[in-house]
Amino acid sequence: xxxIVYSRTGSPDVLELVDREPQEPAPGxxxxxxVVSGVNPTDWKSRTNGPLAFAEVTPNQDGSGVVDAVGDGxxxxxxxxxxxxxxxxxxxxxxxxxxxxNLPADRVVKLPVGASFDVGASMGVPALTAHRALTVLxxxxxxxxxxxxxxxxxxxxxGAGAVGHAAIQLARWSGATVITTVSSDDKAALARAAGAxxxxxxxxxxxxxxxxxxxxxxxxxxxxVSIVQNAELDAAVVADRAVxxxxxxxxxxxxxxxxxxxxxxxxxxxxxxxxTIGAAALRRGVEDVTEALIAGVLPxxxxxxxxxxxxxxxxTAAAHQAVQDSVVGKVLIDVSQP
Numbered sequence: 001x002x003x004i005v006y007s008r009t010g011s012p013d014v015l016e017l018v019d020r021e022p023q024e025p026a027p028g029x030x031x032x033x034x035v036v037s038g039v040n041p042t043d044w045k046s047r048t049n050g051p052l053a054f055a056e057v058t059p060n061q062d063g064s065g066v067v068d069a070v071g072d073g074x075x076x077x078x079x080x081x082x083x084x085x086x087x088x089x090x091x092x093x094x095x096x097x098x099x100x101x102n103l104p105a106d107r108v109v110k111l112p113v114g115a116s117f118d119v120g121a122s123m124g125v126p127a128l129t130a131h132r133a134l135t136v137l138x139x140x141x142x143x144x145x146x147x148x149x150x151x152x153x154x155x156x157x158x159g160a161g162a163v164g165h166a167a168i169q170l171a172r173w174s175g176a177t178v179i180t181t182v183s184s185d186d187k188a189a190l191a192r193a194a195g196a197x198x199x200x201x202x203x204x205x206x207x208x209x210x211x212x213x214x215x216x217x218x219x220x221x222x223x224x225v226s227i228v229q230n231a232e233l234d235a236a237v238v239a240d241r242a243v244x245x246x247x248x249x250x251x252x253x254x255x256x257x258x259x260x261x262x263x264x265x266x267x268x269x270x271x272x273x274x275x276t277i278g279a280a281a282l283r284r285g286v287e288d289v290t291e292a293l294i295a296g297v298l299p300x301x302x303x304x305x306x307x308x309x310x311x312x313x314x315x316t317a318a319a320h321q322a323v324q325d326s327v328v329g330k331v332l333i334d335v336s337q338p
Contacts, residue, residue: 003058003098004316009050012317012324015059022100025071029102032083036121037096037313037333038062040162041248042274044320046089054093059320060333061088063096064111064120074105082111084120086128086286090275096121097316099336109286112294117338118308122162122300122330123289129274130166131285133223133245134174136270140220140243141174144288150175153215155237157181158225159191159199162330163247165306166298167223168194170288173297176221179214181207187328194305208236218242218265227255227269235261247272306330 001022006014025031037060047059067081077083085108089095094102111120131144134154141148154171158164159180171178172195180196182188188199200210211219218239224230228250235258238244242265257269274282292298300306307329311319316333323331 001099002313004313005056005058006047007052007056009048009052011048012044012320014047015317015320017314017316020098023102025069025074025102027072028074028105029071030067030074030077030105030108031069031100031102032063032065032085032108033068033100034063034065034096034098034335035117035338036064037335038121038124039319039323039331039333040125041323042125043089043095044324047320053091057089057093058095058098058101059089059316060095060097061090062086062121062124063088063101063335064117065336067108068100076105077108077110082117082120083108084111084123085109086124087275097313097333097335099313109290112290114296115293118332119293119298119300121332122306123293123298125274126162126330127166127170127289127298128282128285129163129247129272130170130223131288132272132274132277132281133163133167133247133270134171134221135281135284136245136268136272137221137243138241138268143284144170144174145291146173146175148174152176152221153179153219153239154221154223155179155181155211155219156196156223157230159194159196160187160305160328161225162306164191164223164225165194168196168305169298170292171221172197173292173295177215179211179219190302190305190307190328192305193303208233211237215239221245223247226250228253231255231257235267238265238267241266241268243268243270245270245272300330302329308332310334
């Protein structure tokens with residue numbers, strides 16, 4: 001089988017296309033023939049920052065494909081099942097940038113009828129991160145679904161990104177009024193296509209004034225991509241007992257928070273990293289995302305507000321570079337035929 005591997009950290013140049021022998025799934029594992037692999041910032045950051053946990057690593061946490069074999073004790077999957085995967089390379093050397101990958105059964109989810117492999121490969125990190133960001137409000141729900149966020153205002157910073165896109169879709173599905181910020185007219189069009197009710201261009205508008213006009217009592221949840229840039233704005237627009245859910249680290253930058261405004265509103269600041277949210281939160285996220293997929297509310301593609309940028313498996317290095325360069329859209333790698 002074809003696989004992308006690296007045995008040292010560094011630039012995308014460390015990624016190499018090789019031939020490897022498929023391995024039989026161990027007890028509790030399934031072997032998935034990957035059709036589409038999804039690339040996220042976490043993938044290139046893991047490749048760049050050492051040390052390596054294994055002598056050889058195949059990158060990429062997310063993917064979709066077809067179950068090819070099942071190990072002993074696996075009863076929830078059968079050969080031929082269409083699936084999506086998440087945290088595929090977490091504490092393992094076998095990510096989704098390869099034709100066949102063995103994964104614990106609890107990191108594999110059946111792909112509902114009607115959901116494409118492209119959609120499946122776009123879930124994982126973005127959708128589960130967005131779910132967590134939307135379910136840590138002190139007075140709010142821990143589950144998403146129709147009516148769960150009814151009457152709430154959600155501000156999504158960077159609505160044209162993959163996490164922002166999923167947050168818009170999940171929040172709207174759950175009944176929230178969704179406001180998002182963008183940096184250009186083109187990104188505004190994408191955010192509207194994703195379903196945002198209100199779009200604010202922070203380069204040309206007074207963002208705080210616009211948000212306060214929409215939500216006079218403040219927003220309940222901020223899905224925050226850059227707390228370093230937006231700390232002052234967030235403090236100015238949150239409601240009492242709001243939460244600012246921060247899922248990106250701005251390359252390790254340090255943020256400063258004004259004490260008095262945040263104290264006055266009892267604002268909660270919640271750091272969000274998918275890999276340490278715990279099994280219960282992951283399970284809730286997987287179940288709710290699956291229901292959203294069944295409902296058809298998580299489409300991808302330019303018409304849905306998230307353009308797809310495609311690469312063949314042999315050009316995985318270019319795919320990683322595209323994500324590292326903050327390309328607009330979701331980067332997917334075509335690994336094998338459906």
